Amino acid sequence: MKVRVRIRILLLAAGAMLLLSGCGIGKKQENIDQGMEAIAQLDYEGALACFEKALVEGEDEELLYRGQGIACIGLSRYEDAAAALEKALSFCNGHIGSLEFDINYYLALAYYKNGDRDRAIQVYDAILALRKDEKTAYCLRGALELEKDEYDKADADFQKAIELDKKDYDCLLDIYISMDKNGYKEAGVEYLQKALTEGGDGISDYDRGRLYYFLEDYENARNCLEKARDTGTAESVLFLGRTYEALGDFNYASSVYAGYLEDHPDSPQVQNQLGMCKMQMGEYEAALTAFQAGLACEDTTYMQTLKYNEIAACEKLAQFGKAAELMRSYLELYPDDAKAKREYEFLKTR
Numbered sequence: 001m002k003v004r005v006r007i008r009i010l011l012l013a014a015g016a017m018l019l020l021s022g023c024g025i026g027k028k029q030e031n032i033d034q035g036m037e038a039i040a041q042l043d044y045e046g047a048l049a050c051f052e053k054a055l056v057e058g059e060d061e062e063l064l065y066r067g068q069g070i071a072c073i074g075l076s077r078y079e080d081a082a083a084a085l086e087k088a089l090s091f092c093n094g095h096i097g098s099l100e101f102d103i104n105y106y107l108a109l110a111y112y113k114n115g116d117r118d119r120a121i122q123v124y125d126a127i128l129a130l131r132k133d134e135k136t137a138y139c140l141r142g143a144l145e146l147e148k149d150e151y152d153k154a155d156a157d158f159q160k161a162i163e164l165d166k167k168d169y170d171c172l173l174d175i176y177i178s179m180d181k182n183g184y185k186e187a188g189v190e191y192l193q194k195a196l197t198e199g200g201d202g203i204s205d206y207d208r209g210r211l212y213y214f215l216e217d218y219e220n221a222r223n224c225l226e227k228a229r230d231t232g233t234a235e236s237v238l239f240l241g242r243t244y245e246a247l248g249d250f251n252y253a254s255s256v257y258a259g260y261l262e263d264h265p266d267s268p269q270v271q272n273q274l275g276m277c278k279m280q281m282g283e284y285e286a287a288l289t290a291f292q293a294g295l296a297c298e299d300t301t302y303m304q305t306l307k308y309n310e311i312a313a314c315e316k317l318a319q320f321g322k323a324a325e326l327m328r329s330y331l332e333l334y335p336d337d338a339k340a341k342r343e344y345e346f347l348k349t350r
Contacts (some may be wrong), residue, residue: 024316029059035067040331042300044074056235062091064104069110076112076336101127101134108140113336117144139171146182155187162191169195169207176214191217196290204228212240218246234260234267241273250281268294268302275309279316288313305335311343320350 012031035050048071053063065088072081085107092100106125124141125132142157159174162302165171172195179188192211196203203211209224223242237260244253256272271294278287294302306328314323324347331340 004249006109015128028057029054029063031057032059032063032067035064035071039070039074040300042074044071051091062088062099062103064088065091066099066106069103071105073106073110073113076113076334078110081105081110084116098131101131105136105140112144117147122143133164135161137169139174142175143178146178146184148183151176151187152175152186158191166195166198167202169203169210172213203246206231206233206239209236210239210242213243213246216246216343218243222247234264234270237270238273241277245277245280250277253277254281265293265301266297267301268297268306271297272302272306272309275313279309279313284313284316288317304330307333308337308340315347320347323347325349 003055021051026167031050031054032161035047035054037048038044038050042189048068049069050097051064051068054067055061062207065084069081069085071089072078072084089100104123104127105269108120108309109118111123112120114139121141121144124137127137128141138157138161142154142161145151145157158179161171161175162168172191175191176188179185179191196208196211196215199208201291205224206228209221209228212218212221212224214298215221220239221243225236225243226235229240238254241253244256246249254274254277257270258276260270271290274292274296275287278290288310291306291313294306297309307326311323311326311330314320324344325341327344327347329336331344334340
């Protein structure tokens with residue numbers, strides 16, 4: 001569910017800011033900081049070692065168990081993650097602040113990934129009981145309710161999330177993606193059409209283009225996104241390029257990505273999309289080069305996607321031995337990827 005992925009990324013960034021902005025002030029937290037840095041580098045085992053050391057050296061318990069929980073999520077050890085995050089909350093001493101809400105979001109994710117959707121929903125219930133305007137919790141709870149086929153509950157949560165900020169088109173599009181994924185595409189389309197109608201001239205060309213893109217009105221999407229191109233953001237370039245891809249013009253789409261990368265080579269998301277475009281064009285060497293350029297960037301946000309796509313490019317190039325080795329390494333980092341496991345079994349036979 002893409003909405004959950006995006007929020008997880010945002011929470012990781014928020015968690016790092018929490019550590020830098022005063023949580024645990026007055027207490028030593030050198031090992032905790034090192035552990036969080038290891039998480040940022042996807043070194044989850046190294047992070048756990050740092051948190052164990054933090055425990056021995058008497059550092060902030062709430063922060064170190066929070067860190068343990070995040071690292072265990074990264075290792076797909078969801079039951080251990082939930083236990084660590086529950087323990088982190090036991091050290092809040094009755095004070096409920098931004099850190100505790102952050103921990104609860106991770107706890108809900110751990111429950112969900114461990115197959116306990118109902119307990120995850122209960123966490124969002126608890127968050128909303130204390131913060132009635134917590135838009136993210138409404139959005140995430142609604143997404144889980146959709147998975148349970150509880151449309152009316154989900155619709156109420158999504159409507160509340162939108163009501164809290166009608167100009168948050170990121171949230172709106174996450175809602176649409178969730179509805180589409182769970183078999184409610186027509187209802188999701190109504191959300192987007194309503195936003196276009198009610199937003200009027202107040203919607204930016206970029207946001208209007210995105211709405212048209214998901215409505216599959218690619219001509220209007222292209223026209224709006226071309227106007228937004230001067231913003232120079234990776235996001236506007238990605239949507240413009242994808243629109244040209246949807247229109248069947250892969251050559252122009254690839255030139256859009258390549259033009260942006262001339263000035264912004266350290267953009268893993270654009271490198272990835274260029275690679276995907278080249279794959280569609282049958283230019284597998286160029287695709288592999290783009291994926292590897294994305295992996296060379298310091299940003300780890302898109303690491304899993306890029307690693308998987310690198311393997312796919314190697315397969316297309318009939319480099320099966322290399323693909324199998326890359327997949328083995330991939331599964332060490334992402335052991336709960338069922339699709340990758342099946343692909344690895346295939347690669348081992350080539």
